[in-house]
Amino acid sequence: MKKFALIGAAGYIAPRHMCAIKNTxxxxxxxxxxxxxxGxxxxxxxxSEFFTEFERFQEHVFRLNRNPETALDYVSICSPNYLHHAHIAAALRMGCDVICEKPLVPTSEILNELSKxxxxxxxxxxxxxxLRHHxxxxxxxxxxxxxxTEKKYEIELTYITSRGKWYMESWKGDPRKSFGVATNIGVHFYDMLHFIFCRLERNVVHFSDECKAAGYLEYExxxxxxxxxxxxDDLPASVNGKSLTYRSIIVNGEKxxxxxGFADLHITSYQEILSGRGYGIEDARNCVETVEFIRSSKVTPPSNCEGHPMLAGLLR
Known part of the structure; x- marks a missing residue:
């Protein structure tokens, strides 16, 4: 039985990590x-002990780690995106391995720092x-x-996850803290695309605002x-009123x-990590670099057949 601490226990994703710890x-x-x-x-x-001040939490961990029988093995991090770097570094220096939610960090430079x-x-x-386990x-x-065949697959990826007015009032609506919608809700999809289709060769942004983003990626x-x-309002009529989320991947015209199948993916992720098959810093590098480029890119109108069909209503 491994001993865990968790940073960000009141967040949306924290219960999935708690359930994964329990189920493993x-x-x-x-x-x-x-x-x-x-609660x-x-x-x-x-x-479980619980703290609302990081200094008390950290001191508690240091006391536990003095004794091999009480020492922690892992710290799971579910805090806001902009705090991941600081919390990961602190947990490593507490003497623990770390399991962190996506996005790991916002830039490749910080990935290099964490490697150090x-x-x-x-x-x-x-x-x-x-998504690597789906x-x-x-x-x-x-x-x-x-x-x-050497012919490249034609992919259309659509992900709409409805959020209420609270979203913009929270840290998630602040691009300094969430790094924007493409990073906050899209980074694991970019990882999935790299995982399946290999090296990224081209990255173009066609639209970007506080609620949505669109573009074109060309992989190997x-x-x-x-x-x-x-x-x-972007939800298709087929799910509107039935679901708040719509995920679609169309591959060469086939959906x-x-x-x-998402409910147990955190449990599977924990099982793989605990078995020595977890995904580390270098595995996350491509998706971090992808969203870093998207955030810094100038929006370019789509050319040829590179624009997503839903762009038509946005670019009128």
Whole structure:
């Protein structure tokens, strides 16, 4: 049984990490968040310590780590995106391996810095790249790996996850903290595309605002038109009123169904990490570099057939 601490216990994604710790038969020893709405802990780890001040949490971990019998093995990080770097570095220096939500960090420069901290502490950072474990994605990757033609796949990726007015009032609506919609809701899709279609060769941004983004990515084995949105008005009529989320990947005109199967992906991610098969800093580098480029790119109108179909209504 491994001993865990968790940073960001009041966040949206924290319960998935707690459930993953529980379902892999491990123990949450301590948790931290500046907010105290963490009642979920009672149903999973009622004996866990909880702190609302990072200094007290850190000192508690240092005390635990003096004794091999109480020392922590992992710190899971579910804090806001802009705090990941600081929390990862702190956890490594506490003597723990780290499991961090996406996006790992915003830039390749910070990835390099974390690599140095890994070397200094002899501890590891693992990123939750859950789509690499989705059965439909693995099936598509297997198909691509076995392809016999050099012609690139034609891909249309659409992800709409509706968010209410609270989103813009939270840290997620602040691009200094979330790094924008393409990074916050899209980074794991860019990782998935790299995972399946290999090296990224071209990256063009066609549209970007606080609620949605669109562009074109060309990989070694695919041409991808992508659209991401948190605006409920973008939901297609087929799901409007039935679901707040729409995920679609169309490959050479054929839709790949992957709307389901997300519930257990964090558990699978933890199982792989604990078995020594987790995804680390270098595995996350491509998607970090992809969103870093998207954030800094000038918006360019689509040319030829590179624009996503949903762009038509935005560019009138």
């Amino acid at each position: 038969h491990n123990m949450l020893v301590s948790a931290y968040d500046i907010n105290d709405s963490v 979920i802990i009672d149903s999973l780890f009622p004996k 901290v890994e070397q200094e502490t002899s501890k590891r950072v693992f990123n939750i790249l859950q 059965p439909a994605i693995l099936s598509l990757k297997d198909k691509v790996d076995k392809k016999s 084995n695919a041409k991808v038109r992508w659209f991401l949105s948190i605006d409920a 790949i169904e992957f709307s389901e």
